[in-house]
Amino acid sequence: MDNKKNRSRTRSRIVTASVEQPFSGGELAPSPGRVSDGGFWRWGDDNLFPNALALMSRRSTIHRRIINDKADYISGKGCSYDTDNLVLKAVSDRANGSGDPLRQVINRLAFDKALFGNAFLEVVTDADHSFLSLYHQDASRCRIARDNTAVILHHDWAHYRPSEATRVPLYPNFEVGDDGCLRAIIHYKDYEPMFQHYGVPSYIAGMNVSTIAYKTDKWNISRLENSFQLSGVMMLDGGVDDQAAAMEIMNTANKKFAGNPGQVMFVVREGNRQDNSRFIPITADNDGDWKNLHDQATSDIVVAHSWFRALSGLDYGGGFSAERILHEYEIALNTVIGVEQEELLEPIRRVIELVLSVDASSLEVINRPPTKAKPDYMKVWEARKADGYDFDATDPAQNLYLSQIRKHNLPNPD
DSSP, X not given: OOOGGGGGGOSEEEEOOSSOOOOOGGGOOBOOOBOOSOOBOOSSTTSOHHHHHHHHHHHOHHHHHHHHHHHHHHHTTOEEOOTTOHHHHHHHHOOSTTOOOHHHHHHHHHHHHHHHSEEEEEEEEOTTOOOOEEEEXXXXXXXXXXXXXXXXXXXXXXXOOGGGOEEEEBTTOOEEOTXXXXXXXXXXXXXXXXXOSSOOOTTGGGHHHHHHHHHHHHHHHHHHHTTTOOEEEEEEEEOOSSHHHHHHHHHHHHHHHTTSTTOEEEEEEEOXXXXXXXXXXXXXXXXXXXXXXXXXXXXXXXXHTTOOTGGGTOSGGGOOOHHHHHHHHHHHIIIIIHHHHHHHHHHHHHHHHHHHOOOOTTOEEOOOOSSSOOOTTOBHHHHHHHTTOOXXXXXXXXXXXXXXXXXXXXXXXX
């Protein structure tokens, strides 16, 4: 299906340097790419907001599943292009010096954009335009320079040292690096009012429910580890020499036993001749409340991501419905997937045309549904295109609807 009509509907934007300069060797000032000071815009109050987002994605199962699925659907099954264009074939098969195919680069960009609301693509070439390499840069390593014309890369922003950082200009401005190559970075970001330098992930309103889902999972794990035993308080009669010793016992017991279901908090008190030590159980019949809380959090996560339950594997418990999966996939393709694909591909096409001087308008992502079945209203050429096969939209035989083929028991393109 043609997704070009969705280009104007994207809520994201591609960030470039504020001063655009023509791309030519004579206008590129040599620069070692080193950072002499710490002039950058902080990403979050402590500059470690990406670390917090990454940690949350590793703890919340549904949240992580949606991010993974979004990246996989957006990167599709590879790229289609004009088969006569050998340059596009070379870029698609090997996008950089590391041998990564373009599909893998797009997948990583889509993952970062779904997780952080930002993604960074490094463009590498030379003054003669003899080659082009496209590298994904981990968004958590990137910060925007104070002058808004470059990206600063550092391996560990919790222990930032300017001498260990590298500065790369924002596209379309290029600079010469230490290896003599020309480099620039394309910054993708999701638009959010009041946020100028960095994008905000689409699920920002669902961060709290992602935390709830993680904590309910953790609570269930704690119950399992303690064999679903009752929680309680153990009152112990005993003697201590001084207040400091009593506090040490209390702190040790709290650190070791308090806070999880099925565990015991010990309370030590001054004893007398009779031993009144006893265990006081804490009972609560709230399993249903916890389950409802977890289910509600899961639903809210899907909504916050602007995603779909069937594509997240959440409805398989009620039976596998290929029809519903295909229906939701069609909606996602025209509302989320196609829009994100166009946003990621458009600057890549421009770079290919600028550096390699070839027409890159035919470069597209191959979209295939998660199940093999295709709707009856699809034409043969649309089905062949969706599966990455050669197609001819002017061929009368390929303009038959799949319903016509199935009705007459003709060979099915599936």
